[in-house]
Amino acid sequence: MPKTAVIYARFSCSKQREASIEDQLRVCRQWCAREGYGVVAEYCDHALSGRSDDRPEFQRMIASAGESDIVLVYMMDRFSRDEYDAPIYKRALAQRGVRLVSALEAIPDSPEGIIYEKLLEGLAACESRKTSIRTKRGMEGNALKCKTNGIEIFGYRRSEEDTYEIDPDKAALVREAFRRRIARETVNAIARDFAQRGVRSRRGKPCGYTMMCRMLHDRRYTGRYEWGGIVKEGGMPAIIDAATFMEAQGVRGAKVRADERWGDFALAGRAICAGCGRNLQGVSGRGRNGVKYEYYRCKTGDVATVRRDELEGAVTSALRDLLSDRQEALRIAHLVAESADGTEVAMRRKQAADALSAAERGLENILAAIEQGIIAPGTKERITELEEQKARAEYDLEAIRDEEIDPERFADFLQSGAALDDATLLKTFVWQVVVSDDEVVAILNYDIKSNEPARLVIQRVRTKSGWCPV
Ligand SMILES: [Zn+2]
Numbered sequence: 237m238p239k240t241a242v243i244y245a246r247f248s249c250s251k252q253r254e255a256s257i258e259d260q261l262r263v264c265r266q267w268c269a270r271e272g273y274g275v276v277a278e279y280c281d282h283a284l285s286g287r288s289d290d291r292p293e294f295q296r297m298i299a300s301a302g303e304s305d306i307v308l309v310y311m312m313d314r315f316s317r318d319e320y321d322a323p324i325y326k327r328a329l330a331q332r333g334v335r336l337v338s339a340l341e342a343i344p345d346s347p348e349g350i351i352y353e354k355l356l357e358g359l360a361a362c363e364s365r366k367t368s369i370r371t372k373r374g375m376e377g378n379a380l381k382c383k384t385n386g387i388e389i390f391g392y393r394r395s396e397e398d399t400y401e402i403d404p405d406k407a408a409l410v411r412e413a414f415r416r417r418i419a420r421e422t423v424n425a426i427a428r429d430f431a432q433r434g435v436r437s438r439r440g441k442p443c444g445y446t447m448m449c450r451m452l453h454d455r456r457y458t459g460r461y462e463w464g465g466i467v468k469e470g471g472m473p474a475i476i477d478a479a480t481f482m483e484a485q486g487v488r489g490a491k492v493r494a495d496e497r498w499g500d501f502a503l504a505g506r507a508i509c510a511g512c513g514r515n516l517q518g519v520s521g522r523g524r525n526g527v528k529y530e531y532y533r534c535k536t537g538d539v540a541t542v543r544r545d546e547l548e549g550a551v552t553s554a555l556r557d558l559l560s561d562r563q564e565a566l567r568i569a570h571l572v573a574e575s576a577d578g579t580e581v582a583m584r585r586k587q588a589a590d591a592l593s594a595a596e597r598g599l600e601n602i603l604a605a606i607e608q609g610i611i612a613p614g615t616k617e618r619i620t621e622l623e624e625q626k627a628r629a630e631y632d633l634e635a636i637r638d639e640e641i642d643p644e645r646f647a648d649f650l651q652s653g654a655a656l657d658d659a660t661l662l663k664t665f666v667w668q669v670v671v672s673d674d675e676v677v678a679i680l681n682y683d684i685k686s687n688e689p690a691r692l693v694i695q696r697v698r699t700k701s702g703w704c705p706v
Pocket of ligand 1: 512514539
């Protein structure tokens with residue numbers, strides 16, 4: 237069934253510059269078109285303050301709640317400015333299965349996905365100095381012969397010689413994933429579709445963001461064999477060519493809104509005018525003293541032009557303040573750790589641990605038998621077999637440990653400001669910055685609870701150094 241939306245817009249006369257009803261409706265309608273919602277009704281209150289619930293259209297909208305999947309507002313403050321009212325009405329909507337969404341503040345795609353991808357890049361960089369100790373034994377020798385060593389890769393199966401050979405059906409899915417990613421489809425959309433078509437991970441879970449993300453970044457599909465630091469180009473059959481792989485790596489999501497000319501502005505494409513909902517443009521000009529400044533500016537002039545260093549600086553310092561709070565850093569770290577497919581990792585850890593103890597038990601039993609002078613035929617082969625099983629389990633456990641995110645350590649990483657420069661910090665955490673004359677709302681890349689994006693509100697005071705984060 238198609239998803240439906242009711243749009244609610246409100247215009248108050250108290251503010252000099254705020255989005256007109258028409259602007260609010262336009263932005264909301266665009267949002268619905270983009271996200272695939274059909275608009276079933278529009279309610280508009282003119283020149284009424286949000287504090288009072290004496291708003292006829294608002295009341296009418298609440299009374300008929302249930303006619304749509306969501307109620308869409310331009311920004312949350314359109315719904316209600318009253319901190320006591322808002323939760324009551326939100327609950328009223330929720331009770332009828334209606335979700336409240338804000339067009340400017342909604343984070344499309346999976347917020348966990350975005351922050352996970354972003355932060356994992358950072359973590360990988362921070363962890364790269366550490367090289368893990370691998371359990372080697374005969375496996376290294378196997379790797380030199382490009383054998384699987386028990387490592388499964390979606391799209392391949394094990395040949396009789398324990399090397400990789402292409403599994404035609406699954407390989408077709410891999411090619412399809414790359415093709416769709418290059419056509420700018422989101423990782424989540426592809427994963428969802430695959431899951432619906434019954435594609436499952438090795439452990440039987442429906443295909444999800446993590447699996448798809450891994451697939452799209454797996455260089456082995458180009459025929460590059462990799463195992464424990466041993467790399468052999470052409471060591472296994474290729475499913476996709478190197479050019480396709482590289483092209484897919486270059487896709488940075490379908491929501492590229494930045495104007496190329498000002499690509500180096502850290503908030504390019506993400507700074508939005510609260511008046512009209514359009515992107516602010518990056519421009520440069522000279523101040524009174526002849527010094528060159530860069531600005532974020534609304535083309536139609538709904539909001540006062542803001543200096544780039546001030547806007548970026550204010551958001552950056554608010555972010556650093558946020559991260560300096562251990563609780564908040566830990567919360568983000570947990571969010572990231574949980575979105576990293578914790579259950580799958582836990583299951584694989586248990587399997588590896590079980591295999592390890594079984595092998596160890598088996599070896600002990602044989603040893604005990606030998607001590608008693610019992611030597612059955614085939615004992616030597618059995619020992620070799622168990623030792624291999626043990627080595628493989630140890631290797632698996634080690635590999636799983638590498639994949640796991642320890643929230644405490646991750647929080648340390650987030651808090652060590654040195655690891656993230658200002659531009660990276662902004663790019664990592666900020667989904668959107670909505671600029672109005674009296675405040676700046678930075679909407680972050682993750683949800684504080686379901687459907688409620690984390691945000692920073694910074695009061696905007698138009699004096700020389702007039703920025704104060706709240
Ligand atoms: Zn504007």
